[in-house]
Amino acid sequence: MDPTRYPLVGSLKIAQPRGRDLRSLIGDTGTALVGSTARDQLGVAIGDQVQLATQAGSVTVTITGVLADAGGLSGGRLMTSIDTLRSGSSEPPLYNNVYVTTPGRSRMLQVAGDLKKRYPVTTVQTTDDVLKSQEDASRFISQFLEVVGLLALLVGGLGIANTCRCCSPGAGSRSRC
Numbered sequence: 408m409d410p411t412r413y414p415l416v417g418s419l420k421i422a423q424p425r426g427r428d429l430r431s432l433i434g435d436t437g438t439a440l441v442g443s444t445a446r447d448q449l450g451v452a453i454g455d456q457v458q459l460a461t462q463a464g465s466v467t468v469t470i471t472g473v474l475a476d477a478g479g480l481s482g483g484r485l486m487t488s489i490d491t492l493r494s495g496s497s498e499p500p501l502y503n504n505v506y507v508t509t510p511g512r513s514r515m516l517q518v519a520g521d522l523k524k525r526y527p528v529t530t531v532q533t534t535d536d537v538l539k540s541q542e543d544a545s546r547f548i549s550q551f552l553e554v555v556g557l558l559a560l561l562v563g564g565l566g567i568a569n570t571c572r573c574c575s576p577g578a579g580s581r582s583r584c
Contacts, residue, residue, distance in 0.1 A: 410434050410488050415508040420475035423453060432472040436494050439468035439487040443476055448483075459487070459495070466495030 410430045413419070419429055422443070432440055439459075441451065451457060455470050468487055492500050509515040515533055522531045 408486060408489060415506055420477065421472050422475040423473040427472060433486065433488050433491070436488070436490050437466070437468055438471045438491065439485055440472045440474050441470050441486075442474045442484040444483045445485050446470075446473055457485070459485070461492060461495060462501045463492070463498040464496030466491060 410433050413429060421427055421429070421432065421440070429440070432438065439457065441449070441457075446452070449457060451470050453470055453472060456467050457470060459466050459468055468491060474484060474486070489500060507518060509518055512535075515535075519531050519533050522529065
């Protein structure tokens, strides 16, 4: 990642050292930021060195800061610059994700179409796609909870019906209840 341009939108919160920005912490080759979960799992602190194995080679980085937790899986991150990754290999870097910010929806759709044509085997996901995915997941959860609620009513209704049958006058011996 390019520390002069990341993040595209919003800001990155750094827990340690306070008051420092991303460029000052990972702008130099061989430096990295670590999330709190990754820090704990690796048993590292600021100033420690970590050997990173990448698809193109390996590189040693010095931990220069700790990212603030932002929820979800954010604590498991380790962030370094593209220059640091390039220093570990003569091969070009390989990317898992590329994020693009566009000035508006029409431009977003145009860029998505261009990317799909240029890289046909790549998954291109727009904010519209993410929104639809989230709506579908929410709808699925809502339907699941409806079924669970109906089953709970059915089980409760059967229990009440059984109690009424056993305890009603003329039901015979109450020892069945």
